[in-house]
Amino acid sequence: MDWIRLTKSGKDLAGLKGRLVEVTEEELAKHNTKDDCWICIRGLVYNVTPYMEYHPGGEDELMKAAGADGTDLFDQVHRWVNYESMLKECMVGRMALKPLATVLKGVMWITVARLHLSK
Template sequence: VGGRIRPVHPSELATHNKKNDAWLAIRGRVYNITHYLPYHPGGPEELMRGAGIDATDLFDKVHPWVNYDSLLAKCLVGPLRFDRPDAE
């Protein structure tokens, strides 16, 4: 909903692991997949395997050809960040 893009620490990503609040990371970008879950062709349960984590490997094992960045453009939260969790 037009929120601003900002970095996400893995510890924050990990808290978004529920069906009504699900984020995942692919190749360093964090997406809010909550609203995409019902539309995932592989089903919500499959997609939820990646919730709260870096799902790059899971994603690539199944369908490396899928253009996730385009499909989830509106769902981008921001880059995955490993340092300075409290800094801006």
């Protein structure tokens, strides 16, 4: 069976019975094996496990981004590919926003580091 036929088969390729979820970095990181592989591209998370055998570059290429944000890797190889259409049946959800306190803590650390380096 080819990939397009599989996506139109009605099978639950995302593995979530049609619901979309907010995915934390910790949750994304848990899905990092060939039997359970989620990848984030531009803030959206996809379960690419069912796509593994269809990927022209092979499983190893997909595994480079397993459980992580694969946007940069994806853009290096095939920015032109319409992944939104190709993987829409595999969509798990979107990345959860980091709490503001975490973001501000990072900004403060960078600011302090810059001040220290400028001395």
